[in-house]
Amino acid sequence: DMKVTQMPRYLIKRMGENVLLECGQDMSHETMYWYRQDPGLGLQLIYISYDVDSNSEGDIPKGYRVSRKKREHFSLILDSAKTNQTSVYFCASSLSEGTTGQLYFGEGSKLTVL
């Protein structure tokens, strides 16, 4: 079953608290991504991971860090969350067939920072 699973689906935190969003995939995909989606802005790429311990900044990495210690898991960490990080976060994965290929998205994690 080809699936990307995100946990938690909903999270409420206070400003300054740490946030851990977790993502898993069962397709042995090499490449994984974290996006955030805000109304009117579409999807913005935060980080890409090409494989274990091989991560690269996306377009908006400030305030975020990631960890990938196993191919099937990719975590997004917010150290000291800010109110402007309230968003829906999507994890995705893809095979690395050259530079193109379908992305498989998780269900999203809705984060509210108060």
Added chain:
Amino acid sequence: GEKVEQHESTLSVREGDSAVINCTYTDTASSYFPWYKQEAGKSLHFVIDIRSNVDRKQSQRLTVLLDKKAKRFSLHITATQPEDSAIYFCAASKPGTGSNRLTFGKGTKFSLIP
């Protein structure tokens, strides 16, 4: 960097009519153009894509057209049905950027007129 503009933020047609969603991109090196669909409250899933070696691709009721000269691509939906209602995102990527580093448009909210 690449910018992808989605021209229609909303689009409504009568059931059974055809619909067109248009996107433009800025980077002439972009060569891969996928479309994703997001139903209300759900995640994104891939619907169709086109690569720059062709100018037309059809999958059932969906057709993607690519005009490389104008740096424009479009999604055509024929015989629209209620299940077509969703937000559609266009995206673009180019080779050499490492994996599938897509730039997304801001989305078009497509619905049927009752």
